[in-house]
Amino acid sequence: MKLTLHIWRQRSPTAKGQMVRYDVPDVSPDMSFLEMLDVVNEGLILKGEEPIAFEHDCREGICGSCGFMINGVAHGPSRGTAVCQLHMRQYKDGDVLFVEPFRARAFPLLKDLAVDRRALDRIITAGGYISVRTGSAPEGNVIPVPKEKAELAMDAAACIGCGACVAACPNASAALFTGAKITHLGLLPQGQAERDQRAKKMVAQANVEVFGNCTNIGECEAVCPKEIKIEVIARMNRDYLKAAWKNRESYRDDDPVELALSRGKP
Amino acid sequence: MAPLKIESKLPSGPIEQAWEKAQFEMKLVNPANKRKYNILVVGSGLAGGSAAASLGELGYNVKCFCFHGSPRRAHSIAAQGGINAAKNYQNDGDSIFRLFYDTVKGGDFRAREANVYRLAQNSVRIIDQCVAQGVPFAREYGGALANRSFGGAQVSRTFYARGQTGQQLLLGAYQALERQVDEGTVQMLPYTEMLDLVVVDGHARGIVTRDLLTGEIKCHVGDAVVLASGGYGNVYYLSTNAKGSNATAIWRAHKRGAAFANPCFTQIHPTCIPVSGEYQSKLTLMSESLRNDGRIWVPKKPHDKRPPDQIPEEDRDYFLERRYPSFGNLVPRDVASRNIKMVCDEGRGVGPSGLGVYLDFADAIRRLGRATIAERYGNLFEMYERITGENPYEVPMRIYPAIHYTMGGLWVDYELMSTIPGLFVLGEANFSDHGANRLGASALMQGLSDGYFIIPYTIGNYLASNKLEKVGVSHPAFRSVEAEVVAMTKKLLSINGTRTTTSFHKELGKIVWDKCGMSRNAGGLEDALGRIRGLREEFWKNVKVVGDSNDLNASIEAAGRVADYFELAELMCIDALDRNESCGGHFREEYQTSDNEALRNDELYSYVAAWEFTGVKSPPKLHKEPLEFHYVHPSQRSYK
Numbered sequence A: 001m002k003l004t005l006h007i008w009r010q011r012s013p014t015a016k017g018q019m020v021r022y023d024v025p026d027v028s029p030d031m032s033f034l035e036m037l038d039v040v041n042e043g044l045i046l047k048g049e050e051p052i053a054f055e056h057d058c059r060e061g062i063c064g065s066c067g068f069m070i071n072g073v074a075h076g077p078s079r080g081t082a083v084c085q086l087h088m089r090q091y092k093d094g095d096v097l098f099v100e101p102f103r104a105r106a107f108p109l110l111k112d113l114a115v116d117r118r119a120l121d122r123i124i125t126a127g128g129y130i131s132v133r134t135g136s137a138p139e140g141n142v143i144p145v146p147k148e149k150a151e152l153a154m155d156a157a158a159c160i161g162c163g164a165c166v167a168a169c170p171n172a173s174a175a176l177f178t179g180a181k182i183t184h185l186g187l188l189p190q191g192q193a194e195r196d197q198r199a200k201k202m203v204a205q206a207n208v209e210v211f212g213n214c215t216n217i218g219e220c221e222a223v224c225p226k227e228i229k230i231e232v233i234a235r236m237n238r239d240y241l242k243a244a245w246k247n248r249e250s251y252r253d254d255d256p257v258e259l260a261l262s263r264g265k266p
Numbered sequence B: 001m002a003p004l005k006i007e008s009k010l011p012s013g014p015i016e017q018a019w020e021k022a023q024f025e026m027k028l029v030n031p032a033n034k035r036k037y038n039i040l041v042v043g044s045g046l047a048g049g050s051a052a053a054s055l056g057e058l059g060y061n062v063k064c065f066c067f068h069g070s071p072r073r074a075h076s077i078a079a080q081g082g083i084n085a086a087k088n089y090q091n092d093g094d095s096i097f098r099l100f101y102d103t104v105k106g107g108d109f110r111a112r113e114a115n116v117y118r119l120a121q122n123s124v125r126i127i128d129q130c131v132a133q134g135v136p137f138a139r140e141y142g143g144a145l146a147n148r149s150f151g152g153a154q155v156s157r158t159f160y161a162r163g164q165t166g167q168q169l170l171l172g173a174y175q176a177l178e179r180q181v182d183e184g185t186v187q188m189l190p191y192t193e194m195l196d197l198v199v200v201d202g203h204a205r206g207i208v209t210r211d212l213l214t215g216e217i218k219c220h221v222g223d224a225v226v227l228a229s230g231g232y233g234n235v236y237y238l239s240t241n242a243k244g245s246n247a248t249a250i251w252r253a254h255k256r257g258a259a260f261a262n263p264c265f266t267q268i269h270p271t272c273i274p275v276s277g278e279y280q281s282k283l284t285l286m287s288e289s290l291r292n293d294g295r296i297w298v299p300k301k302p303h304d305k306r307p308p309d310q311i312p313e314e315d316r317d318y319f320l321e322r323r324y325p326s327f328g329n330l331v332p333r334d335v336a337s338r339n340i341k342m343v344c345d346e347g348r349g350v351g352p353s354g355l356g357v358y359l360d361f362a363d364a365i366r367r368l369g370r371a372t373i374a375e376r377y378g379n380l381f382e383m384y385e386r387i388t389g390e391n392p393y394e395v396p397m398r399i400y401p402a403i404h405y406t407m408g409g410l411w412v413d414y415e416l417m418s419t420i421p422g423l424f425v426l427g428e429a430n431f432s433d434h435g436a437n438r439l440g441a442s443a444l445m446q447g448l449s450d451g452y453f454i455i456p457y458t459i460g461n462y463l464a465s466n467k468l469e470k471v472g473v474s475h476p477a478f479r480s481v482e483a484e485v486v487a488m489t490k491k492l493l494s495i496n497g498t499r500t501t502t503s504f505h506k507e508l509g510k511i512v513w514d515k516c517g518m519s520r521n522a523g524g525l526e527d528a529l530g531r532i533r534g535l536r537e538e539f540w541k542n543v544k545v546v547g548d549s550n551d552l553n554a555s556i557e558a559a560g561r562v563a564d565y566f567e568l569a570e571l572m573c574i575d576a577l578d579r580n581e582s583c584g585g586h587f588r589e590e591y592q593t594s595d596n597e598a599l600r601n602d603e604l605y606s607y608v609a610a611w612e613f614t615g616v617k618s619p620p621k622l623h624k625e626p627l628e629f630h631y632v633h634p635s636q637r638s639y640k
């Protein structure tokens, strides 16, 4: 089949970008979307032009490297799919596709379709972990975890950190991402000791990173390649409120917002 | 350069106490002094991530590098099936000794006993560590950890988190790493690719990196360098590895004096989705667990083009069940892959290309019901359908082997140190524990064992035993390596030929796959060597790399990696040619039993082949590390 692509090209973070049209003949329905871009890029290189920059690695929907908008939808039209898992049999001859980077203030553009999502790492740095020294763990079966709890925790832990939730949200909120980690760790018995602190610190960091606030629109859930449920945001809010209400002093006696600020912005 | 020494430092005494004894004999670094040591960790996968986190926690000053935009994106994230541990939770007769025994045997007696024993011992602690970190392993209704049998093991010792075990283990290590970033003990440098190693007075003292966003070339000084950069399966172009996985870090270290061990030991995974066209960019693994319930077959007659549902039972050949009655579809990976190739070579392969066999769930669905099968493999079936457009509940899956893992890697001693003092190598990047064939669910175990439980001790021993001179980036050794790195990038950009890097990579991959893949022979390997050298020369005259060196430029990244693959591919063929026996993943057609099983030659080849680099155009020098077996007596593997 034949497709027409309009792709966002922008040489550098500060350069001016624009949509550029590419006509792609001979698209096989068995190709993945990224393989189609590979073919376009090979052609560009042979013409001496720079290939379209996009991030990718595993190409099986697990590393979270890929991600851009196709016709305004993060990761394209298929539900529960990262764009690397999207196959061209979804499209038909003559389709016109508009391909643009994820846009959010907290995700500065790097080049073409690639954006910098390190703000998400900083949210984890702020407290998205259970503190356990290497070698100090008790026997694995000492703490039983009810199967349902483990399954729910796994549902939230499936997040691949791609940032589609942020790109889809009109407020560019990272609530689904942050909520997923808070839910994963908060559901497990191992995660209880730091639960309050975790919610406070991670939420503070998300705010510092210029992500917007969640107003319960739900676009995030619709585009999430791992179909993480918006319920994780409710759990995050509950943990956060509880922690704030208890107003417990942190063991480090640090103000989470001050700490978040010190972790620095891009 | 000092003459290369192969000293394995294997501990003496009974194997059960060897590691503990070795640990006791190692020197310690005073807690207050640790922060004075700078350690450079290249890689943030299971091996690098767990190492950087643990070293930071001990108080060392750590810099951790990855080419990915975030440490969490390392290729370990893609591992599906699970991780082994000798917990014997199932009360089915597992033990540390059994895991050790299975791994030595599975590796076809080409691994060191002491290393493997330590790995089996550490396996237990890994699970404890990961549970404590919050890794959501599968659970039984009573809340205990669940296990499954995996990859042909006869006990259930595999721990898993749905089909996303690697992801969950890596997130555990990543979170531990981020905790250290917050503590200020680890500085994380994503989007940073190591392009060379700096050796000063015979010790690894630093690396040269390229910032992938700005193109800036930079030197980093350290008291020790830890490489955990993953495997080199992408030499073959098509593999189950992530697109970015590459051999540059280990190859450039090899060229600076680190011996490369057993490069021809590569693993081919039997159950991958077959290639569908020229544009194919990578291959997708279908988890090995599918072989627990799926039955593998091909038509009895060659070129039988009937659709599978019209081929009656009597015209089908369930060849693994037929040839290996006791293991059936669960024979180890190398055996399964070779048999699949054999039936396809006979013209009995299925699918448009003839390079495929059926993996059929019809019987299992009949026996257990569709719901049970969906519960066990639902996500895999869905993934298969997404890629192929076929529904495996109704039509048997088609699978074909693909390159999946590399047992070979930089040579390391028992302390995981390479032949360059101060250069440590962990995870898939080293050659250590799997011999000639790796068992399923053992790579994750090894990466974490290396990172959490070995390097924290052994690196201290090195630091405490060596007085290193203070050096800075202005040291002549740094200046000259940096200049070489800059020159190479310039050179690649200046060629401006007519072929893309990818077209070279594809051609190289095909040569290596055909001649140094599932089966090899002397003639084919000689032929491959000639063609690889020719292609390499053409590459350096005719490759086309576009753009600038001072920004995000995938074209430059790829060209540098492929340049290394040419040299590595050559070494793989040389090693394969030199090893006149068949063992594990290395099947030399000249050396097989009358019923086509691999024929080892323990008298002549019971050694680790450690190759020394002597120049791109001069033959590498072979050093042999003899292997001794005191606990598991070498026998011909039999899965009949």
Ligand SMILES: Cc1cc2nc3c(=O)[nH]c(=O)nc-3n(C[C@H](O)[C@H](O)[C@H](O)COP(=O)(O)OP(=O)(O)OC[C@H]3O[C@@H](n4cnc5c(N)ncnc54)[C@H](O)[C@@H]3O)c2cc1C
Residues within 6 Å of the ligand: B042, B043, B044, B045, B046, B047, B048, B065, B066, B067, B068, B071, B073, B074, B075, B076, B077, B078, B079, B080, B081, B082, B083, B165, B166, B192, B193, B194, B195, B228, B229, B230, B231, B240, B241, B242, B245, B246, B248, B249, B285, B404, B405, B426, B427, B428, B429, B440, B441, B442, B443, B444, B445, B447
């Ligand atoms: C599809 C698939 C499924 C698998 N399933 C299983 C399984 O079920 N069980 C099992 O035990 N094993 C499995 N394996 C094998 C296992 O996943 C790998 O062997 C293991 O994860 C490798 O870990 P690592 O830490 O050594 O390297 P990797 O995870 O590959 O990490 C490499 C790191 O090094 C960095 N890096 C590389 N080069 C450079 C450079 N030059 N400069 C800077 N940084 C660099 C990368 O950015 C990355 O952070 C699977 C493998 C594949 C391909």
Ligand code: FES
Residues within 6 Å of the ligand: A055, A056, A057, A058, A059, A060, A061, A062, A063, A064, A065, A066, A067, A082, A083, A084, A085, A160
């Ligand atoms: S490339 Fe890894 S999720 Fe898409």
